[in-house]
Amino acid sequence: MSKVRYGILSTAGIAQKQLIPAIERAENAEVQAIASGSSRGRAEEVASLFHIPKVHESYDALLDDPEIDAVYIPLPNHLHKEWIIKAAEKGKHVLSEKPAAINAVETKELVEACKQNQVKFMEGFMYQFHTQHDRVKEIIASGEIGDVQLMRASFSFMMNNPESNIRMDPTKGGGSIYDIGCYCIHSIRHILDDEPERVHVEADVDSNYGVDTSAYGIFQMKKGTRALFDCSFNRPFRSLYEVIGTKGLIIVPRAYRPDNYNHEGIVRIEKDGEVREEMIIKDQYKAEVEHFSQAILEDKEPSYTGEDTIRNMKAIDMCYSFVN
Numbered sequence: 001m002s003k004v005r006y007g008i009l010s011t012a013g014i015a016q017k018q019l020i021p022a023i024e025r026a027e028n029a030e031v032q033a034i035a036s037g038s039s040r041g042r043a044e045e046v047a048s049l050f051h052i053p054k055v056h057e058s059y060d061a062l063l064d065d066p067e068i069d070a071v072y073i074p075l076p077n078h079l080h081k082e083w084i085i086k087a088a089e090k091g092k093h094v095l096s097e098k099p100a101a102i103n104a105v106e107t108k109e110l111v112e113a114c115k116q117n118q119v120k121f122m123e124g125f126m127y128q129f130h131t132q133h134d135r136v137k138e139i140i141a142s143g144e145i146g147d148v149q150l151m152r153a154s155f156s157f158m159m160n161n162p163e164s165n166i167r168m169d170p171t172k173g174g175g176s177i178y179d180i181g182c183y184c185i186h187s188i189r190h191i192l193d194d195e196p197e198r199v200h201v202e203a204d205v206d207s208n209y210g211v212d213t214s215a216y217g218i219f220q221m222k223k224g225t226r227a228l229f230d231c232s233f234n235r236p237f238r239s240l241y242e243v244i245g246t247k248g249l250i251i252v253p254r255a256y257r258p259d260n261y262n263h264e265g266i267v268r269i270e271k272d273g274e275v276r277e278e279m280i281i282k283d284q285y286k287a288e289v290e291h292f293s294q295a296i297l298e299d300k301e302p303s304y305t306g307e308d309t310i311r312n313m314k315a316i317d318m319c320y321s322f323v324n
Helices: 013-025 040-050 059-063 077-089 104-116 132-142 176-192 284-297 306-320
Strands: 004-009 029-035 054-056 070-073 093-096 121-123 148-158 196-205 212-221 226-232 234-245 248-252 264-271 274-281
Touching (some): 004 013, 013 029, 013 040, 013 070, 013 284, 054 059, 059 077, 070 077, 070 284, 077 093, 077 104, 093 284, 121 306, 132 176, 132 248, 132 264, 132 274, 148 176, 176 196, 176 212, 176 234, 176 306, 196 306, 212 306
Parallel strands (some): 004 070, 029 054, 070 093, 093 121, 148 226
Antiparallel strands (some): 248 264, 264 274
């Protein structure tokens, strides 16, 4: 097998806009089939648009297809656990949209199911596969900005038509922390290589929908560094983090969505009154697909493991303990 054959569970927007095209750009992957949970006609439309060979009547039928090696799951958050476990039981490797589940208990269950069925699993935090973040970690390790004292991460966008947006449905894992705050939390853990020991979060909870539309968090990390995050559905687009040290600081202004800028990331270093910018280009969605596919082909664990997914969900649980 030279390419991993993917099946897509649903015709979700993220699948059409990002992952199906990324799988087709990947050197070691291809889309073999798609299924819709509501309409075969819709699945046929998407299959025609992307030249996908097969359309299945249901998700279960797709999972029974022996020509599918792995599935991509872009379903609503509350359905991730169910279909990850079903896919694992059918022997399919799983790339799932984030968050992998809606709490750490569920996440442990799905990770264990994948282990028991000997399939690879990875949660789709695509941003981490852009090499601008590797460069940030290199600069920190070099000592150029001194000892890290603080990290701040922000992700927001202005939501239009909330009445029809699944992100506003509390029964389906809606809320700004689940949707975009999770990136901030993940990047804090990833860049600092540390876990939160104490957390305090305040949130704006919409009285009509019952979900957090904005949230503001403070982390005390185990190694002593503090971190702040904010996320919102009600503010202009922002996607950045900064790392502040005793000698200087690093700003990453396109942290989570450099694909909006032709995949170009920026790492800005400010020190001693001088500013240096490094431009780094990487197709993060393609890199994510290729990394996971190569793990399947070589029968090795992805660099972003199920255990790390559990740790990230524990941090999200800590945040939601202040909101719910």
